[in-house]
Amino acid sequence: MIDLAAIELREIALPLKEPFRISSGATHHRRILLARVVDRDGAAGWGECVAGEAPYYSAETVDTAWLAITHWIAPHVLADRYDDPPRVHAVLEAGLRGHRMAKATVEMATWDLAATRAGVSLSAALGGSRAAVPTGISLGLQDSPPILAARAAEAVAEGYRRVKIKIARGRDRGDLAAVRDAVGPDVPLSADANAAYAPADTEHLRSLDEFGLRMLEQPFEPDDLLRHAMLQRTLRTPICLDESITSPARAADMIALRSGQAINIKPGRVGGLTPALAIHHLAAEHGIAVWCGGMLESGIGRAHNVALASLPHFDFPGDLSPSARYWARDIVHPEWTMHDGLLTVPRDRAGIGVEVDLEFLSSRTVRLETIRARSGTGGGGA
Ligand code: OSB
Ligand code: MG
Secondary structure, three states, rough: OEEEEEEEEEEEEEEEEEEEEOOOOOEEEEEEEEEEEEOOOOEEEEEEHHHOOOOOOHHHOOHHHHHHHHHHHHHHHHHHEOHHHHHHHHHHHHEEEEOOOHHHHHHHHHHHHHHHHOOOEEHHHHHOOOOEEEEOOEEEEOOOHHHHHHHHHHHHHOOOOEEEEEEOOHHHHHHHHHHHHHHHOOOOOEEOOOOOOOOOOOOHHHHHHOOOOOOOOOOOOOOOHHHHHHHHHHHHEEEEOOOOOOHHHHHHHHHHHOOOOOOEOHHHHHHHHHHHHHHHHHHHHHEEEEEOOOOOOOHHHHHHHHHHHHOEEEOOOOOOOOOOOOOOOEEOOOOOEOOOOOOEEEOOOOOOOOOOOOHHHHHEEEEEEEEEOOOOOOOOOO
16 A cells, blocks of 8 residues: 655756767756655655756656646655555646656655565566666767767676767768678667757668668657557667657557557656556567656656566667766765676565665755645545
């Protein structure tokens, strides 16, 4: 039973070791929203919001998520009690439109809480079975093709099982040629466009087939499933959708339209772990590949992603990297580390399986707000 007494919402500031540049903008410092849900027995669970600082990747931002959680999502969730996290998801979806990143922040925290209370790992609670998950690196746009190629070769030497590079108009072929040349023909290589192209670029995108890419991620704008389908018909390279897939229903549309052959699942983008599981099951049924994406998360969001990626159909390395790829110091103990190109799934610990470093967290906190259930609501307060 999930019977919450309070939701603590916090924004922290965490500087990235190096700026992360994609076709639509760059991130230097992360502003990260974290939610801690606390139940009436004092048990707690953590969730992390994947919204960015500005609406480059999606319409939601850190500030819209703060507004949505404090004004609508937290009061909505706190007004009742629930059998399990999927009920929390269902109630949020039925009662409030959009704001899926904000909803996911709270929904994912209830999964950690429920798993912790049950004394099982989040991986086990989700139906995961893998003891370890393969790492993949997502390299942002760099200053020149040789610099990018050196970064890619370094990543392969470190043990990453797949390299993904960000691509942008006017520089894609030079970047891809340099990287393919540096890593050789056998390293799985993907390209992520973050919606930088348009249907008029179809012939050009066809020319990228020669680089033997495992996937071309999100070439066109998120809403345009139809033109992705038309593009896929002309490409040898499988299209993977990221921004486009905001719910299980959109995944079903993609499958029906044949808009691509793979889905980058980010629980934070689709409204939480409940819809992420639904997309995983749907994809498995239809022979669509899935892998777990990343959004430059701290160790909390990474824990949720690792647990999800331990499910059986996640058979392709995701954007899952160790803490040290992003941060001088992560906010969890132990930090996420890579061994032989793998991250270990903490299946021997309850919940997300990592300890949040509250002292360090406090030192990075820029705002904190606690939304409390009215005593007597939720049914468990009396
Ligand atoms: O499109 O996958 C993306 C980061 C921010 C916004 C969008 C994306 C990304 C990444 C980063 O590719 C992956 C990671 O967390 O390492
Ligand atoms: Mg992407």
